Amino acid sequence: MSWLSNPASETQVTHRQRVWLYVLATVIMLLLVIPTLIVIPMSFSDSQYLEFPPETWSTRWYETYINSAKWMRSTWVSVRVGVFTMLLATPIGIMAAYALFVSGHRYARSIFMFLLTPMIVPVILIAVGVFYFFGKVQLNNSLFGLVLAHSALAVPLVMIIITAALKSYDLDQERVARSLGATRAKAFFVITLPQIKFSVITASLLSFLTSFDEVIVSIFVSGGQTATLTKQMFSSLRDYIDPTIAAISTILVAITTVLLLLVQLASSREK
Numbered sequence: 001m002s003w004l005s006n007p008a009s010e011t012q013v014t015h016r017q018r019v020w021l022y023v024l025a026t027v028i029m030l031l032l033v034i035p036t037l038i039v040i041p042m043s044f045s046d047s048q049y050l051e052f053p054p055e056t057w058s059t060r061w062y063e064t065y066i067n068s069a070k071w072m073r074s075t076w077v078s079v080r081v082g083v084f085t086m087l088l089a090t091p092i093g094i095m096a097a098y099a100l101f102v103s104g105h106r107y108a109r110s111i112f113m114f115l116l117t118p119m120i121v122p123v124i125l126i127a128v129g130v131f132y133f134f135g136k137v138q139l140n141n142s143l144f145g146l147v148l149a150h151s152a153l154a155v156p157l158v159m160i161i162i163t164a165a166l167k168s169y170d171l172d173q174e175r176v177a178r179s180l181g182a183t184r185a186k187a188f189f190v191i192t193l194p195q196i197k198f199s200v201i202t203a204s205l206l207s208f209l210t211s212f213d214e215v216i217v218s219i220f221v222s223g224g225q226t227a228t229l230t231k232q233m234f235s236s237l238r239d240y241i242d243p244t245i246a247a248i249s250t251i252l253v254a255i256t257t258v259l260l261l262l263v264q265l266a267s268s269r270e271k
Helices: 016-043 060-067 069-103 108-115 123-137 143-167 172-179 184-195 197-212 216-221 229-239 244-270
Strands: none
Touching (some): 060 069, 060 244, 069 143, 172 184, 216 229
């Protein structure tokens, strides 16, 4: 236990002085992880109802999910919306972050904070506003409307990631390129973008996840043939509950975990 006396940081705070923090973090992590650890075994139950622990093990609910036209349709909608949201939100977020960072305008910080409001305002308020606005322009229950709504939620996240990357990047390199005759756009794509590419990858993956896991906006905006997977899950939970939901939840956890690991890998490579 000698490691407890070792400094935990440059401030010379020892690990022993941080034991309470380690315990608190462990408890919080367990509270977050345990529900997932319960759902995963339930998805492999052979029972007609949610059962933990399962008396008999089976993959029948995964087969039910894969063989269901309804579930496959909603999954494909979520994948398409996620990809289109990523393709739309990432360049918009990059352009906004870059423009505000290099402008030097005195109101740049205020504008930046204003653009982050979708992350600050409760999502339910955004969903209600989007629902009524899209109703006026007939975008409810449309793929394009879903992409727009999800992009509004994803762009602030992209801006935060790209701004953080730009703060650690030396813009003098881009200025040198421009002094040698390159246009701003060419200097950005040739000099700046390659050096922040892993942050761009991270922002892209997180914007996809933001869309793929979104529930509240999807409940208001999507429906019918454009119902997302999360919307379909919510509707199924309201009407009836069977282990198919647990199987889908397990698949979503697996997809999210893999993408987050890819984000961490991209971040570590950038460092």
